[in-house]
Amino acid sequence: MARPCSDYSRTDLLRRGLAEAGRGLPAIEPGMPLPAGTGLSRRSFLARGAGLGLAVYGGHALLPRLLEDGIAAAAADPSERVLVSVFLDGGADSLSMLFPGDDPLYRSLRPKLALPASVGTAFAEDPRLRWHPSLTPLATLHGEGKVTVLPGVGYTGPDQSHFTSRHFWEVGATNEALRTGWLGRYLDRVGTPDNPLQGLSLESRLQPALATARVPVASIDSPDRYDFWTRGVWGDVEQRLMEAIGSLGGLPTDGDAALLQASAASRQAARLRQQLLPFTPKDGQPGFTSPVTYPTGEDDFPRRLAGLAAMLGSGLPVRAVALTAPGMYDTHDSQPDALAEGLTITAESLLAFQRDLESRGLADRVLIHVWSEFGRRAEENGSAGTDHGAAGIGFLIGTRVSGTAIGEYPGLAQLDADGNLRATSDFRGLYAALLEDWLGTDAEGIIPSAASFARPRILK
């Protein structure tokens, strides 16, 4: 499988074919606002394949193999910056994640759910607030100046539908008709037609924020699990078979959207398979190893981040990554346990990922953005849960982030008409800053009306 592939010589054909690959997001049909996969259904499957041992990884050990496979030509510029978008699905409760422990208003709005001021770590920037005990790993990184908090991020005219609000965040505008993701439009500007890895969904479905109009993007679960084994086929014929996946995907589609989608998937799969050949486990050796220990357990999230660090470490040309955090954040009931469970594995995995990047010398190239479609209602609902709110919480993580909060904590004294937190920063301004200050491209043309949003300071 790992020998140089005759497919590679067909780069020109692929180049031509992939130029038409992007197809953008579907329109929001009446009443069918954009949902999107959360990858939950993958858990059951991957639970079976988990438990891969993680040993010490030797720097750029994979690079010679990449060169052998002729892929180094497409390898990343070593200074290329990467943005990793992590989505807390369901509307995470900011008033638990960074909570006003001593505020009597908090206790009266949240008689059952208020966290006691005795738990968690104090938030160094604002004496009123404390970190949720499960977010201690983020508190640690914050102490090192590697976390910027957005304590009240949102937008004016907040929509309380999961699907609509999530769509707004994904497309980077409060526009239901927009069909490409904000990161997708960034990739359309800077990406190339033969590199699906430039936009990477680390789960079984495309993350809508990465939906492009022009260039290809990829979804994979893990770089070492992208094989196309076929029973009763081997040798020369297997090589031809792999080539044929790309050929069938390169046939004309006469503008038929479904055929176009199926063809693009086929073509991009063939290309991606080649890009990931170095990660194929061989002779009982795992496809990659990590220099740090990630949380273990049933969830795929830590392993996905470990795989991502290995891919970046090997020089693969990844630019924008999106994935869903573990946990269920739509906590209409039984909130305390559900929230703690999801936040624990999420925060521990992010800390391990950050340490992994630091250990590989990649930390200055990678910035993580953690977001949710909205926060939750200030007042609890009586089912030991909370209903949909407006402004919520977000984080930027990395060695280069400012480490200083963007927008103040909105407080409980002045809620909006629906009893929700008011936004003190706008996600579109944040996106514009990420594009301009981190990714080095003008936000104009990617974020609609970019000029109208103030850019927060995101870097040191």
Next chain:
Amino acid sequence: MGAAVYRGPFRREQAERLLWRAGFGPRRGEATALARKGLEAAVFSLTRPGAARMVGPKPHDSKGRGLAPEDAWGHDHLWWLDRMVRTSRPLVERMTLVWHDWFATSLQGVGSQSLMLRQNRLLRRHALGSFGTLLREITRDPAMLLWLSGTDNTKWSPNENYARELMELFTLGAGRGYTEGDVREQARSLTGWTSDWRSGVGQHNFRYARDRHDGGNKRIFGQRGPHDWEDAVRLCLEHSRHPVFFVEKLWSYFVPTAPDARTRDSLVTLYRKEHDVRPLVEAILRHPALYTGPRMVKPPVVYTAGLLRAIGRGVDTDSWSWLSGMTGQRLFVPPSVAGWDDSRWLDTATFRGRWWIANYATQPLSLTDKQAGSLPSQPDELVEGAVRFWGSPTLRPATRRALLEFARRSMADADASWKRRSYPVLITNALRQLVATSPDFQTC
């Protein structure tokens, strides 16, 4: 004025599309037989089928044991997949799948396969019946009451979860004809449901408890009164925006482009009378847009059932449960209450999932060296054989040419006599895989 009716030729190709859109693809020879009936009779054979029969080998797990869908992990998926493969009423199963997507409820939130199957029986019972009845019944269905916090919704502490989705996803559409105030008032109307919990039994004894219901006045869509859960459902059904939402959403499961205004209006007229689903589906299945319009990507579970139907194989392995996750459609575990995103089934990850599905489907029939020598060595004959293996699905000429090119080049690689003898076996296995994963076969 009724909706337009397709008047073009109704041949094998059209029958094939109808069987994929309204079911799970043809069994061997089924498309030809259906084409002989003509459009009208073909549609009625789907919308008004006889008594339910299961045709073909009974399902079992990898160890030959019968399925335990209420208890064993993954057997719920196998149980329903088997129905899709063997049913004599494919449209009833397909509509059950539509409602599973429409009222998307997940085992991840319900925690009981038994309650999920109970909901599944409800969806099947009303598959082609009255949407009003279905909506009423789903509102008090135990799995739904757990999934969208219905039993947590009390007069002392209303929970908006079901109220919001009832309007946003089930009857009106996001932001169409209701306000945040309506969400809150609907939540109050829907109070009153409860259940008991016992260790070893779980949630049971689902019931309406009047003392938990908020009997006060509510104002919903401008109508004031002491509304209860039945009023909540009725007000949504009677809402002027509901019929258009309903027919457009139902249409979208069968045709990928929105209906034109005339079609939409005639479907709305048809629907308004009794909220009946069957006549609407009949109108959609006879509509020219279904036969002359663009293709649709087959949903993963439809694709999987169709592969098994095409080769006459039953459910005889557990693997379909975990493989389904790779394709992005594990039954009973939709990604969210909005269901699956039908407009974006295929990407690099789910393409690989389908590759594995096709590989698993053909495995028991894949050829080995024992068959070497009994196969033709002419590339075109090898292609023909592989297409026939899947019941001769319609392929684009360009696809056939690409398959032929693959076979020709592979045979040309055979530079030793043992290769010339063995390669037709390998090529046949590969061609079957390529046909099943071709863009042509992924779509219909």
